[in-house]
Amino acid sequence: SAKPAAHKRKDETLLLGVRLTHPERVLFPEQGLTKLDLARFYEQIHEWVLPRLARRPLSLVRCPQGRNDECFFQKHPRAAIPDSVPRIDVPEKKGSAEYVYVETAADLIGLVQAGALEIHPWGSRIDHLEQPDSLVFDLDPDQGIAWKEILRVAGTLRERLESLGLTPFLRTTGGKGLHLVVPLEPSAEWEQAKAFAKGVAEAHAQDDPKRLTTNMSKAKREGRIFLDYLRNGRGATAVASYTVRARANAPVAVPIRWDELNAALRADRYNVQNLRRRLSSLREDPWVGFDEAARPLDAQLLKVMGVK
Ligand code: ATP
Ligand code: MN
Ligand code: MN
Structure with missing residues (x-):
């Protein structure tokens, strides 16, 4: 032949x-x-x-x-x-x-x-490079922080964002923590978006200074969850949903519903081997309504956070 x-x-x-x-x-x-x-x-x-x-x-x-x-x-x-x-x-x-x-x-x-x-x-598309269409609040727990603490802080940060009229969506990172992703209408510039995210993170940390910090230094992060708002600068990044991490077990960063955030979940629950089973059993996109929930960081919101 x-x-x-x-x-x-x-x-x-x-x-x-x-x-x-x-x-x-x-x-x-x-x-x-x-x-x-x-x-x-x-x-x-x-x-x-x-x-x-x-x-x-x-x-x-x-x-x-x-x-x-x-x-x-x-x-x-x-x-x-x-x-x-x-x-x-x-x-x-x-x-x-x-x-x-x-x-x-x-x-x-x-x-x-x-x-x-x-x-x-990036948190912006090439069509609107200078105006982010999402914010990421990256919850980075120090080693030894219990999962239930991470879970609790994700919940209280959600409440804070919702009280501002924003709608956060939840993602496991495949690593140790969680990401809260907030859809935006691309209008505010990077500097404003980052200052806004910083304001939200600092207000949140001030309410619970024993557990939270917005300070990157190792010493300040000890025994705390670092609220990493620095993902929101121009050129900064966060791992993409449904993509793999270069870590043991090939974990994947995965969008989940808020009602899936419970004591049994872990940030590295999903991986290349088990993700497809999850996806085929889903009845709808866990982030359904993401695009519709986008709001602009308008003058009023920026003012609330003291952003010029
Ligand atoms: P984890 O839940 O374990 O924190 P993560 O993806 O949030 O997982 P981080 O270390 O908090 O990991 O990093 C947040 C984001 O910062 C990453 O997803 C990535 O986009 C970016 N990042 C990480 N490492 C670097 C690096 N060396 N240089 C630039 N950006 C980085
Ligand atoms: Mn992180
Ligand atoms: Mn981080």
Whole structure:
């Protein structure tokens, strides 16, 4: 019988038209999860990943030889990313810098080809680069903080945000903590958004100074939950929903409903192996209503937080 055309070498494969080299390379040794496994994972769940990830400048954690080898956080990965993945020039203090972004499932495969084990988008889209369309309140517990404390603080921060007329949505990070993500109409600028988030976080920490801090220093974080509002600056990022972390067990950052936040949950509950079961059992998007809940950080809200 005729051999198939020799258009690819033995140590590469094509997925959604993207050339994947070393598909059998093990990226997560604990699970034996290969590059091809990760590419297929994104191929299968791209409809969950893309709507909120598309058209945002990306930073990547790349681990070309797998998560137990060298990894680096890159804002400008350049040549490593296949040419098929779209780029945008983002203005910087001096000149501009090229960022990659994704629009299609094939683009996600392109990131996997480059050994991207984590995908970290901006809080704005390329269509409104200077006006964030979401805020992230990143709850970072010190080691030894009980889960029920994290759970409680997520709840009280939710109440504070709702009392401001905002609607936070909840995400497990795949790591230790949680993210509260607030949809915004893209109107306020980065500086205002960051100052607003800082104001909210500081007010919250002042109400519970034994348990909370907005101070990054190790000493101040000891025995506390760090309310990391710094995700909300221009160029800052937070891990994308439905994307993997370069940690043991290939955990995934996952949107959940507020009624799923309970004593049995953990930030690393979901991973590449069990996420699909969750998604196929869901009756609706856990973040249903996210887009409709977007509000502008208008003059009144900014004033409440003392933002000029
Ligand atoms: P966890 O729940 O374990 O805190 P996390 O994703 O929130 O998980 P953080 O360390 O709090 O982890 O980081 C928050 C975000 O800051 C990350 O999702 C990422 O987008 C960004 N970040 C992390 N490390 C770096 C880094 N070295 N350089 C720039 N940004 C980073
Ligand atoms: Mn965090
Ligand atoms: Mn953080």
